[in-house]
Amino acid sequence: MLSAPGLAHEELRLKAVAEYEPQNAFEEAPYTPILNMARELFNVPTAFVSLLERHEQIFVARRGFALCSTDREISFCAHAVAQDDTLVVLDASLDPRFHDNPLVTGDPWIRFYVGTPLRSPTGLAVGTLCIVDVSPHNSFGDVKHSQLRHLAAMVVERMEVRRLLLASQAGQRRFENIAATSPDSIVCAGADNVITFWNHAAERMFGHSRQEVVGQSLELIVPTRMRDGHNRGLKRVAGGASPRLVGQIVELNAQHADGHEFPIELSLSMWQEENGANFGAILRDITDRRIKEEQLFRLAHHDPLTELPNRSVLHRRVEQLNGGVESAALLAIDLDGFKSVNDDLGHAAGDAVLREISRRLITCVRSTDTVARLGGDEFAILLPGVGDAHQAGDVAQSTIQALSQPIELNGETVTVGASVGIALYVQDGSSSDELLSSADLALYEAKNHGRHCYRHYSPALRQATDRARAYDTELRRAYEDGEFEVFYQPQIRLSDSMLVGAEALLRWRHPRDGLLSPAAFLPGLENRPISTEVGQWVLQQACLQAACWREVGVPEFRMGVNLFSSQFRTGNLVASVRTALQRANLPPSALELEITENIMLRHDQGIISPLCKLRDEGVQVAFDDYGTGYASLSMLKRFPLTRLKIDKSFVQGMCSSRQDAAVIRAVLLLGNAFGFSVIAEGVETEEQANRLRRKGCEEVQGYLFGRPMPASDFAAHFGFRSFGVPGLDHFGDAVKHAERLFL
Numbered sequence: 001m002l003s004a005p006g007l008a009h010e011e012l013r014l015k016a017v018a019e020y021e022p023q024n025a026f027e028e029a030p031y032t033p034i035l036n037m038a039r040e041l042f043n044v045p046t047a048f049v050s051l052l053e054r055h056e057q058i059f060v061a062r063r064g065f066a067l068c069s070t071d072r073e074i075s076f077c078a079h080a081v082a083q084d085d086t087l088v089v090l091d092a093s094l095d096p097r098f099h100d101n102p103l104v105t106g107d108p109w110i111r112f113y114v115g116t117p118l119r120s121p122t123g124l125a126v127g128t129l130c131i132v133d134v135s136p137h138n139s140f141g142d143v144k145h146s147q148l149r150h151l152a153a154m155v156v157e158r159m160e161v162r163r164l165l166l167a168s169q170a171g172q173r174r175f176e177n178i179a180a181t182s183p184d185s186i187v188c189a190g191a192d193n194v195i196t197f198w199n200h201a202a203e204r205m206f207g208h209s210r211q212e213v214v215g216q217s218l219e220l221i222v223p224t225r226m227r228d229g230h231n232r233g234l235k236r237v238a239g240g241a242s243p244r245l246v247g248q249i250v251e252l253n254a255q256h257a258d259g260h261e262f263p264i265e266l267s268l269s270m271w272q273e274e275n276g277a278n279f280g281a282i283l284r285d286i287t288d289r290r291i292k293e294e295q296l297f298r299l300a301h302h303d304p305l306t307e308l309p310n311r312s313v314l315h316r317r318v319e320q321l322n323g324g325v326e327s328a329a330l331l332a333i334d335l336d337g338f339k340s341v342n343d344d345l346g347h348a349a350g351d352a353v354l355r356e357i358s359r360r361l362i363t364c365v366r367s368t369d370t371v372a373r374l375g376g377d378e379f380a381i382l383l384p385g386v387g388d389a390h391q392a393g394d395v396a397q398s399t400i401q402a403l404s405q406p407i408e409l410n411g412e413t414v415t416v417g418a419s420v421g422i423a424l425y426v427q428d429g430s431s432s433d434e435l436l437s438s439a440d441l442a443l444y445e446a447k448n449h450g451r452h453c454y455r456h457y458s459p460a461l462r463q464a465t466d467r468a469r470a471y472d473t474e475l476r477r478a479y480e481d482g483e484f485e486v487f488y489q490p491q492i493r494l495s496d497s498m499l500v501g502a503e504a505l506l507r508w509r510h511p512r513d514g515l516l517s518p519a520a521f522l523p524g525l526e527n528r529p530i531s532t533e534v535g536q537w538v539l540q541q542a543c544l545q546a547a548c549w550r551e552v553g554v555p556e557f558r559m560g561v562n563l564f565s566s567q568f569r570t571g572n573l574v575a576s577v578r579t580a581l582q583r584a585n586l587p588p589s590a591l592e593l594e595i596t597e598n599i600m601l602r603h604d605q606g607i608i609s610p611l612c613k614l615r616d617e618g619v620q621v622a623f624d625d626y627g628t629g630y631a632s633l634s635m636l637k638r639f640p641l642t643r644l645k646i647d648k649s650f651v652q653g654m655c656s657s658r659q660d661a662a663v664i665r666a667v668l669l670l671g672n673a674f675g676f677s678v679i680a681e682g683v684e685t686e687e688q689a690n691r692l693r694r695k696g697c698e699e700v701q702g703y704l705f706g707r708p709m710p711a712s713d714f715a716a717h718f719g720f721r722s723f724g725v726p727g728l729d730h731f732g733d734a735v736k737h738a739e740r741l742f743l
Contacts, residue, residue, distance in 0.1 A: 004078035009124065014054055016120040017127070019163050019178075022051040022058045030158040030249055031061035034129075034151050039063060040300040040312050041147060044112070044133045049155055050077050051118075051127035064132075065109075074101055080115035081125040086145055089113040091136035112137045116152045118159065121183050129155050147299065150292050157289075160184055161249060161267040161282050168269035168280045175269075175280050185283040189218045196278070205285055207257030223255045251286065262287055303373040305351055306358035314372040314380055318432035321425055327387025328425040331396055332439035333361075335377035335403070336417035336451045349409055353416065356407050364399045380436070387424060389456055396420040396454035404452065419446040420454035428457045441465060475521075475530045483509050484534060486541045487708035491560070491679060491701045494693045501558035503594070503701060504542035505708045506534070526564055535564040536576055543584035543591060545711050550590060553715075560592040560622060565599045573610045577619065588618030592643065596624045600635060608639060615640040622679075626667060636674055644671045648682020648702065655687055668696055 007013060031049055038047040046064030050057050057075040059068055072078050079097065080087040092098040092110050103110045112133040117125040129152040164182060168175040176197050179186035185205040188197035195218055198210045206213075206221055213220060219227050254264045267282040303310050309317075321328050335357065342350040354377065361371045361379060370382040381399070386392050403418040421443030429435030442457040449455065478484060488502040508516040525531050539561050546559035567573050581588055593614065599607060600623075611621055622643040623636075646667050653660035664680070671678040680692050683702030692700060709717055 003073065004075070005082045007082055007125075012122075013124045013126065016122060016124045017051055017053055019120075019166065020051060020060075020126065020159060021162075021166055022053060022060055026060040026162070028061045030161075031155060032063065034154050034158075035061060035063040037296055037300050038129070038131055038148070038151055041151075041296060042114075042131050042144060043312075044131045046132040048130055048132075049118070049127065049159075050075075050130065052077055052081055052125075060127075070103070074103055076101075076103070076110065076113050077115050077128040077130060080128045080130070081117050083117065086114060086116040086148060088140045090138065090140065093136070109134060111135055114140055114148065116148050118152055118156050120163075121160065126159075147296060150296060154289065154293070157184075157265075157284060158249070161265075164280070164282045165267060165269045168271055175271075179280070182282075185285075187218070187221075187281045187283060189279050189281075191277040191279075193218050195220070197280075202283065205283065206254070221254050223253055223261050226253070254283065263290060265289075306355055306373050308358050308361075308371055308373045308379075310372060311374050314370060314374070314382060314436075315432040317370050317382055318425070318435055321384065326384060326425075329383040329386040329389075329392035329395075330423050330425065330429075330435050330439045331381040331383070331392065331399070331454075332421040332423075332436065332443040333379040333381065333399065333403075334419050334443055334447070336419055336447075338377040338416050341414055341416065345409070345412060345414070349412075349414070352409055353407055353414055357403055357416070360402045360405075361399065364395065364402050380439070389422070389424060392422045392424065393454060393456070396422055400452060400454065417452040419443055419451045421446055421457065422454060423457040438462070471524060472528055472530070475525060475528055475534075478508060478510070479530055479534055479537070483511065484537070485509055485710065486538055486545070487710060488545070488714050489701055489708040490706045490714070491558070491699055492705045493699050494689065494697060499554060500556065500699060501560060501592070502546075502714070503560040503708075504538060504545075504562070506538055506562075507708070526566075529566075531564040532566040532570055535567045536580075538562075539576065540580045540583065543580045543586045546590055547584040547586045549714075550586075556590075558590055558592055558620070559586075560594050562594045562596075562624070563599065568599065568607045568610070574613050577614055578617075588614070589620065592620035592622050594622045594624045594645070597626075600639065612640045615642065625681075633670075636670065636676075641674075641676055643677040643679060646678065646680040646697075651680050651682045651688055651692070651702070652684065654691060655685075661691075664692070664697075665695060672696075 035047040035049070039045065044064075046062075048059050048062035048065070050059050052058075052072065052075070054072070056069050056072050057077050076087070076089065076092075076098065089095050089098060089110075090112060092101065092104045092113060098104055098110075098113075101110075110132055112135065113130065115128040115130040118127045118129060120126050129148065131148070160182065161184075164175070164178060164184070164186065167178045175186075176188065179188075179197070179199050182199065183201055185202035186197065186199045187195060187202055189195050195213050195216055198208075198213050200210075203209055208220065249265060249267050251263060251265050253261045255261055263286050265284045265286045269280045269282075271278055271280075298304075301310060301313050302308065318328070318330070338350065338353065341353050354373075357377075357379070358371070358373065361381065365371060365381055365383070368384060370380075372380045372382070374380055381395070383392060383395060386395070400418050400420060403416065405415075407414045407416070421439045421441065423429055423435050423438035423442060425435055428438040438457040438461075441461040442455045445455040445461055446453050485507045487505045487507050489505060490499055491501040491503060492498070493500045505518065506522065507518070508521050510516050525534065542559045542561045546557055550557045563573075567576070570576075577591070577593070580586075581591060593611070595607070595611075615621055620642045621640055622645055623639070623641050624645045625647040626644045644667055646664055650660045650663045650667075654664055655661075668678055670676070677699070678697055679699040679701065680697050681701055683689050683692065683700040683704050685704060688702075689700060689704060706717060
């Protein structure tokens, strides 16, 4: 842990701190609205005001924790006060100044910290305004820096009031000495309502010089309509009553020399002198502050683009539903097709669409309902008093219809849709987090059923999500524990029965269920986050194995590897393939990437570019299961293919079905016309092999020639002599060599 840097003028700074008397009880109420605003504005659980003494940091006002002080040596704020501007620590565990700090390594309290110095009127950093989170944050931008500085200025104003009030308790002379240089307006008067002191800040604030006002009635700055009340208060004090405003901070109006009224904040103190009671008033023009507070309040509670309430307001209003006594429905809304608006027309057009969508949402609901923007193109509607699923469904349907109407935008007609998920309070969730989670699950269900529709939450949706989460965990464990294996199925050239390659196929040797078939886990794995890592691992293993077999007996061996769609989404497929080839010292022509129609249809342009680069470098590209789906002939033109794979369903039916035989002939003709190689899958009988040979099919794979098997069984099970591989007596030694290297 690095110690905080030493501070220049430390003794002067400590004297400035002492003027606020941090060891005596602070009135937290003036700071509470600021700290609450900071927590909401920056989405953190903790905010506090601290003063830094010689040996400790004292928390004079705090929200989100109960600690009163810490040792200065471990204080983050000791570093913050040494800076000219805000100190930002996005992740304390990674920061060399704090990673071993007990506030980080002990009970997890600080991971994210931002502190901005609080400066006395003389410019000395006496403390900090800080926000803290137990989780790290990714950024803290310029706008947030500015917002935190505005809040810090508000804190300093309230601290200055305390400093001057404390000075007044020591007598009028000390009060006036401090007040003379104060940036705040300071006015003193006796019990007779006559002004006795008027500092330079008061001159600037009210437009009256000191010579004009000293000796005049205090009514000079009191608006005419308020003077009766002011005089009655003075009479009460003259009669021995305690003044009602002493020790409080109040907001009221004052009158300028030119006659206009403006809002001020007033803090009143009273002390006794020989001539009786004397009053000191600290006055601050809060016109600009009110504007800034309103702006910060809106930022903390409203979406700046659409002016709708934000997520924090929605959560608060759900929590205000009277503990389940009141019924309500929550609609989670996600726009369909909005991404294309941003992509095609730009983000300015996207912003205009979001504003129009917000306007339409408001017209779909009652004035007592809440329409909130949660972020991006996600919205929510809270319907208090709506506990009937059918009624909520009617609102959802009318909302979908309203949002699907065309939007005219700078001469362009834009159309978006909406999907809606519905959850009811309290049966689908008794807290805001639970209710929104249930509505989100229903929304996903709507999207899975074709979009432009609504769905209601049901417990089965959460159960399915829990199962999926558990499955994700199990797949991750399987990958990390080495339960996945690569099997290989041989590919044979029909003209001379030579082995030409293999297809690498993933298997899962489950510790409880044994060896699982691909159908048992591949569909679930395909869309999981772990699929990218598994796919890359298979690619690397297959390349290493191919290099080994090329070295020990099949010099032209080609390895086919199936790709997951997630491997295209990462954007680094080309780099990962190059890496796998380089590590195995395998030429690009020895690798064949197999892609399915689903990948083509989902990504289209997103996969053409990387596949073109790889094909230009010599990597082969095969279209798997061609003819079983919706693939058009135009796909064969646009995609950089080198081979078509005839699906096994046609092969297995070709001997009894003229239609299946016709499909095979058509695929062979297409392959010949486009210059593609063709391989048939699922060959199980000699008759099928002979027919394919007569039709001109070049290569085959299937159980007739070998099932998928581990690499160590590949040579021993197949008898390479029958396929023309020379030196069978030496092949066993080669297999052992391969096992030592790769298995």
